[in-house]
Amino acid sequence: MAPTxxxxxxxxKAPVVGNFLVEGxxxxxxxxxxxxxxxxxxxxxxxxxTLLLSPEPYMRERMRDPSLPSYGTPMKLxxxxxxxxxxxxxRSEKEGIKAGDYMLGFTPWEAYTVQPYVEPRVEFxxxxxxxxxxxxxxxxxxxNPGGAFPWRSFCSALGLPGFTGYVGLEKFxxxxxxxxxxxxxxxxxxxxMVIQLxxxxxxxxxxxxxxxxxxxxxxxxxxxxxxxxxKSKSALQDELKAHGPIDLYFDNVxxxxxxxxxxxxNLNGRVIACGAISEYNIPRxxxxxxxxxxxxxxxxxxLQGFLITDHLGMQPRFLEEIPPLLAQGKLKVKxxxxxxxxxxxxxxxxxxxxSATAKPVLVVDEEYAS
Ligand SMILES: NC(=O)c1ccc[n+]([C@@H]2O[C@H](COP(=O)([O-])OP(=O)(O)OC[C@H]3O[C@@H](n4cnc5c(N)ncnc54)[C@H](OP(=O)(O)O)[C@@H]3O)[C@@H](O)[C@H]2O)c1
Numbered sequence: 001m002a003p004t005x006x007x008x009x010x011x012x013k014a015p016v017v018g019n020f021l022v023e024g025x026x027x028x029x030x031x032x033x034x035x036x037x038x039x040x041x042x043x044x045x046x047x048x049x050t051l052l053l054s055p056e057p058y059m060r061e062r063m064r065d066p067s068l069p070s071y072g073t074p075m076k077l078x079x080x081x082x083x084x085x086x087x088x089x090x091r092s093e094k095e096g097i098k099a100g101d102y103m104l105g106f107t108p109w110e111a112y113t114v115q116p117y118v119e120p121r122v123e124f125x126x127x128x129x130x131x132x133x134x135x136x137x138x139x140x141x142x143x144n145p146g147g148a149f150p151w152r153s154f155c156s157a158l159g160l161p162g163f164t165g166y167v168g169l170e171k172f173x174x175x176x177x178x179x180x181x182x183x184x185x186x187x188x189x190x191x192x193m194v195i196q197l198x199x200x201x202x203x204x205x206x207x208x209x210x211x212x213x214x215x216x217x218x219x220x221x222x223x224x225x226x227x228x229x230x231k232s233k234s235a236l237q238d239e240l241k242a243h244g245p246i247d248l249y250f251d252n253v254x255x256x257x258x259x260x261x262x263x264x265x266n267l268n269g270r271v272i273a274c275g276a277i278s279e280y281n282i283p284r285x286x287x288x289x290x291x292x293x294x295x296x297x298x299x300x301x302x303l304q305g306f307l308i309t310d311h312l313g314m315q316p317r318f319l320e321e322i323p324p325l326l327a328q329g330k331l332k333v334k335x336x337x338x339x340x341x342x343x344x345x346x347x348x349x350x351x352x353x354x355s356a357t358a359k360p361v362l363v364v365d366e367e368y369a370s
Contacts, residue, residue: 003034008080008110009344014065018283020352021063023345027081031342035112037090046092046115048139050341051102053085053109053362054155055348056189060280071307080108081348086154086368087113087139097141104154105139109344111364115139148327151368155361157326157333158319161189164274164308165250166318169197171311172272172304173248177202180244182261185252186223187214189333189359190274194250195223196331206243208236208257210354217358221332229257240264253278255288262295273305281352334358337369 012028015021041047058072059081066074075081089101090112097103107113116138142154149157156162168190169175181198185191186207198205199222207223209215210230218226225243229236237260240246245266251258254276261271279287295301325331336358338347343362350356363369 001036001038004037004112005031006033006035006111007031007341008033008108009341009348011063011075011077011079011081014077015063017065017068018281018286020281021060021349023349026063027345027348029342029345033110035114037112039114041091041093041114044094044116046094046097047090048087048103048107048113048115049090049365050107050109050111050113051086051088051365051368052152052155053107053344053347053364054083054159054161054189055344055351055360055362056083056160057275057277057280057351059083059348060352072309080110082106082108084155084160085109085364086142086151087115102142102144103139104142104159107139109341109362111341145323145327149323150370152335152337152361152363152370153326153333156189156335156359157193157331158322159189160308161359162193162322162333163315163318165190165193166197166322167308167311167314168250168272168274168306169194169201171314172270172306173198173250174270175201175203175248178204179247180204180206180266181248181250182206182208182240182244182246182264183223183250183252184208184229184257184261185275185277186218186226187334187358188252191250191252192218192221192333192359193331196221199223200330203248204243206240206246208239208253211357213357217334236260237263245269248272250274251276255279255290259288259290259292262290262292262301265295265299265301268300269302271301271303273303277352335361338362339366339369340364 010028015026062075085107181203183194187209205223206225207218208229215226227239244264247266249261249271252275255278336356347360347362
């Protein structure tokens with residue numbers, strides 16, 4: 001068979017620490033690579049076609065100078081970037097996997113891949129426990145939803161973001177009906193799951209996001225007091241004062257959001273440190289310095305961080321509980337669709353530049369856009 005186009009997005013050059021990635025320099029769209037779809041597969045290999053990809057904030061952390069330690073293994077320079085996505089198997093020489101199977105998990109950002117995606121391992125001295133080689137988060141078979149919910153849910157509610165919100169709240173929230181939770185980045189994949197699970201548990205939900213459109217979305221999924229933190233300089237403090245005190249803060253943002261939450265916590269409050277997206281593209285010396293950590297002791301606060309990769313054992317329970325809620329319309333998730341690998345870099349940058357109107361999903365095969 002003639003070679004087939006296999007466009008991809010490559011991690012070309014490590015960015016300056018704390019800087020935004022520059023398109024065409026740090027991450028590059030390559031249109032010209034090709035693949036022989038009839039090539040002989042070795043025993044254990046299988047050929048997949050990429051259907052949907054999920055741009056996610058932690059990928060930024062992996063796109064760094066490989067000599068710098070962090071919580072996940074660095075991506076490999078000169079190779080396609082890797083993230084979670086939905087693929088379909090075209091041919092297989094691996095026992096238990098057959099043509100037509102749908103699989104969800106880590107996969108390179110390219111149109112076709114001979115899996116497993118084998119690349120030289122970089123020795124990683126991370127922060128044990130939790131040290132985790134992210135390239136080993138294997139693809140797992142998933143069923144065809146058969147119209148019960150959209151395919152793209154595999155990159156939002158049923159993907160890593162939804163699972164993270166579920167684990168954060170279920171395992172660390174200790175949430176009780178009647179309590180007040182504040183969810184930052186409430187329109188994100190993680191945040192929108194937390195808002196809805198918190199409502200199911202009977203909590204009052206305060207939620208922040210960066211646009212009026214996102215405020216309406218957060219209201220539509222049940223947030224009692226959604227607000228636009230960009231509306232004014234004092235919006236964070238004003239809204240939290242008006243709707244607090246906060247028993248539980250689900251922190252996706254860090255920085256100024258965390259400081260404002262600490263100012264408005266209730267006695268014995270809990271903070272779940274899930275992410276700090278306000279800091280991912282800013283050098284350490286320029287980050288927002290939190291000035292009120294001393295509120296931790298008189299208020300007897302508890303701050304708990306977690307990494308989802310330590311809790312993969314909860315996935316079977318998650319995949320049992322969440323799909324029925326989606327199918328019954330009890331969970332609603334909004335995605336911002338980007339179309340085509342050629343728009344993959346724009347999709348990735350939308351996580352950080354405020355242009356995503358909801359959880360971004362990159363549609364590689366249009367048949368799976370809905
Ligand atoms: N602990 C874990 O294991 C784990 C796993 C997955 C994700 N996370 C974390 O969970 C958080 C949400 O992830 P996600 O995948 O759900 O994200 P997402 O759907 O991709 O949404 C990211 C949103 O973050 C907001 N944002 C970007 N820059 C910001 C800034 N400087 N200040 C405030 N908000 C900013 C933007 O929304 P606005 O328009 O609202 O600003 C953006 O749409 C991230 O912090 C991520 O790192 C943690």
